[in-house]
Amino acid sequence: MWNIRPGWLGHFDEGGLRQPIYSLDVSPDGARLATGGLDGKVRVWSVPACLNSSDENEAETGLLSTMPAHTGGVLSVRFSPNGRWLASGSDDKMLIIWERDERSVAPKMSYGETDVVKEVWKVYRRLVGHENDIVDLGWSYDSSLLVSVGLDSNVIVWSGSTYEKIKTLSHASSVKGVTFDPAGKYFATESDDRTIKVWRISDYVCEATISTPFVSSPISTYFRRPSWSPDGSHIGGANAMNGRVSAAAIINRGTWTSEISLIGHEGAVEVVKFNPVLFQRADTEDVLTVIACAGQDRVLSIWNTTRSRPITTVADVAEQSTSDLAWTPDGLSLFICSFDGSITLLRFEEAEFGKAQGSDVNESVLSKYGAGRQGDILPESVEQLALEDRSRHAEEESKQERLADLMGTSAHEAALAMRTLPLEKPVEAVVVAEDSAINHTEGTAMATTTVTAPSAPTSPVRPYVQKVTMVNGKKRIQPQLISSGPAQSPSISRHNAPPQTSMIHQHQLEISQPSLALPRGGLPTLIAGNKRSAESQDDMPSAKRIADGSVGDPRDAPEFMRPAAVNPAATTAAVRLGIPKIQSLVSHINTIGIQYVFEARNPAKETSQDPVRVSFVRKGRVAWIDYIQSPVVLLIGTDHYVAAACEDGGLLIWTLSGRRFLSELVLEAAPAFLEGCETFLMTISAIGMLRVWDLRERKALFAPVSLAPILDAASSVYDKLTRGASITQAGITDQGIPIITLSNGDGCIYDKDLFSFVKLSESWWAVSSNYWDGTTVPRSAGGSTWNGASDTHAANGTARTAVSGGILGALERKTNDELMRQGRGRLLGRIVKQALTREGFEGLETAASIAHLENRLAAALLLRSQDEYREALMLYARRIAAEDGYLARVEELCRELMGPPVELEAAAAASWEPHVLGLEKRTLLRECLIQMGKFRGCQRVTTQFSEQLDRLASLSAM
Known part of the structure; x- marks a missing residue:
């Protein structure tokens, strides 16, 4: 084992002091290392440069890119398994999806800059949904899902292609870790409520809640980062307790119980990480997994499934608590980051773990949990079959109720059907x-x-009916469907x-x-x-x-x-x-x-x-x-x-x-x-x-x-x-x-x-x-x-019936009704999702969302709807400030609400209307600036207009 700590690898302030590093991750191809720290920046490094750090000139070639888009400390960075995306979560409540632009040429260094940029990473999406710090992120094995967890107790599932919010789940307290099942059936989240919850990907229902190993665990840790073994058999749970001793819990798949604890740490274990590679030793035919554990005692321990003791321990791996671990895809290198700002690289020999097994062995092992990750999803328990049976039974009952409504079998049902028709004859x-x-x-x-x-x-028009023979030999009249019946609504x-x-x-x-x-x-x-x-x-x-x-x-x-x-x-x-x-x-x-x-x-x-x-x-x-x-x-x-x-x-x-x-x-x-x-x-x-x-x-x-x-x-x-x-x-x-x-x-x-x-x-x-x-x-x-x-x-x-949300809200609900009635929503949604995956349409969703808010603003003006205008304006101000490339619209909005400059106000007052729909424009501007002030990308514009408002207020007070 080699211990490498490059002096140039880290986040530094203007005085050259190291800043705490909260997270790191290695790309699937093993070429890049991403780090996030207190300085609010995401940095991408060259892994080969880290491995060859003995060369003093590597300080110039190790750093590939610096991305300063967050306004708070970056708490989690994760590459997608397909290698296309890099996700970063921060205490600014923002989740950013980055994409490397291979066509752009790296810009030249400006005067005063110290960071060399060799690769261009651009913001692809900004995802807003959390109400507090985003602590951890996790991708599914096929990059189709992204899960973010945070201190707001929420677990948000995002689409990995369109980045739409799919589902919001929750714990009883702050959620501080997430990991995905490599078999593609579950993901697990760990929380300060002293539980690990296992969620089914198929329906986002909680499969199991595991609490026994964590009953007496401390809640003083900033992270609880679990990990799923590459063979899908176990979950490594951080911050567990074995009696009064800190430990990492090994949870068995299926039974979701913990029979093994990895003990020896004197402080809480904040992060565990399974090696992504399966190994096989010469003295056994079984494959084995390797797991690394680290936490507040500044000790790193590495275990495998064939020994009851750690295969190696490294004391004083850092001067402060360990915050994250990341293995390289070959399974022979481990990156360790700490709150002291250091990044340590441990390089192992193959003989220390055993012979690395190929991906075919990994797929074979995972196949026992279904027909392969690319195949059909099979039921994994009797309870699942019972659930499906109840679902089918409920669906049949629903069909029978609809059929009874159409046939008018009872006056009560007919009355219900009549009350549910909000509109009349076409x-x-x-x-x-x-x-x-x-x-x-x-x-x-x-x-x-x-x-x-x-x-x-x-004389009513008689609909066409036909007799059908049922399974029991009886005959009954089958009513005509709505789509073809001449007398149905x-x-x-x-x-x-x-x-x-x-x-x-x-x-x-x-x-x-x-x-x-x-x-x-x-x-x-x-x-x-x-x-x-x-x-x-x-x-x-x-x-x-x-x-x-x-x-x-x-x-x-x-x-x-x-x-x-x-x-x-x-x-x-x-x-x-x-x-x-x-x-x-x-x-x-x-x-x-x-x-x-x-x-x-x-x-x-x-x-x-x-x-x-x-x-x-x-x-x-x-x-x-x-x-x-x-x-x-x-x-x-x-x-x-x-x-x-x-x-x-x-x-x-x-x-x-x-x-x-x-x-x-x-x-x-x-x-x-x-x-x-x-x-x-x-x-x-x-x-x-x-x-x-x-x-x-x-x-x-x-x-x-x-x-x-x-x-x-x-x-x-x-x-x-x-x-x-x-x-x-x-x-x-x-x-x-x-x-x-x-x-x-x-x-x-x-x-x-x-x-x-x-x-x-x-x-x-x-x-x-x-x-x-x-x-x-x-x-x-x-x-x-x-x-x-x-x-x-x-x-x-x-x-x-009176409707809430104003006239514009009623119109949009009416559009929803027609989409559901005609079934066009699914078709249009599929068209949009297909477009988002094609080159040239990456910004479609962002552009459409902003255009929708602009349409709402214009519509509220035409309808003279004060409340709807104010609501749309606040959403619009926040969105254009959060997105790159909309600075001109931010300035245009501020200028329109501000009106003429203070010194020209008297001359220009005759041509400027200070109110819109009975609302004072400058009051609206002050509210918009509050919405936009958290985004540093437009701070030069927002501060300028904030100063003008303050100067105007001081003049009015004189």
């Missing part, structure tokens, strides 16, 4: 494509009216559906089929990009019908009498939407503010000349009645007005006292949507024209605009006949901003100042951004609805 959109037949789609739309009326029985998970107010009856609108009276081949559209081929009208699917829902009183069941008449304008329009059918009774129930019922009774027969009776009921009494000529399709009301949309395209508006507020407005076609909030009224006609009026001002907010651009956006990229996007929800805010969501997940508004639709939410952010909230349930009760209410808003008789 509004069908038809987009005319160049050289194509008419295309119409179905989505899920929020109905704008409820229907309660005496009804004559209608999308099934929504009852756990994800927002709650509905049970006091309000929920009814479904039946939607007429869009007009198809067009020449053969269709009409060309003004939307560029359509390449659809001509198809016959006979191939077009018929419009689906949704069966009317049950209501409390059988006499009030809705009567769908006939489709609404088709306006001639719809036969030549580029966009056609389905409109509600004419029903005997149309009602709107207002439960927010002034409570009332507004209803219209249409003539029972199409040939009847009787007028439509419109009534306003308040406190159980009819307040006023009016009569109109055309049948009513939709109703809406607020605390300021009530409105009725008619079959002939007429729109009538009354005050709550019954006075006609305006003469009848004439639309180009019957309305498909009618929405109102405060004094604003919105309509979407059957040909896709959007209008918004401010009734208080008696004027339209903007000229009528077509929905064709957003309805065609999802279908114009395909070269075959496809269904266009459908409107799944439409509403208006208390600011008069119309909001529309589509079946492709897009959420849009129309901005009257930009004269354009603006896309606020889309499925791309859901799969590419780190800041997308994948939950579909509001974060808390209460909040704001689209209509500015903070409670349930029973518009059109349908209870609308």
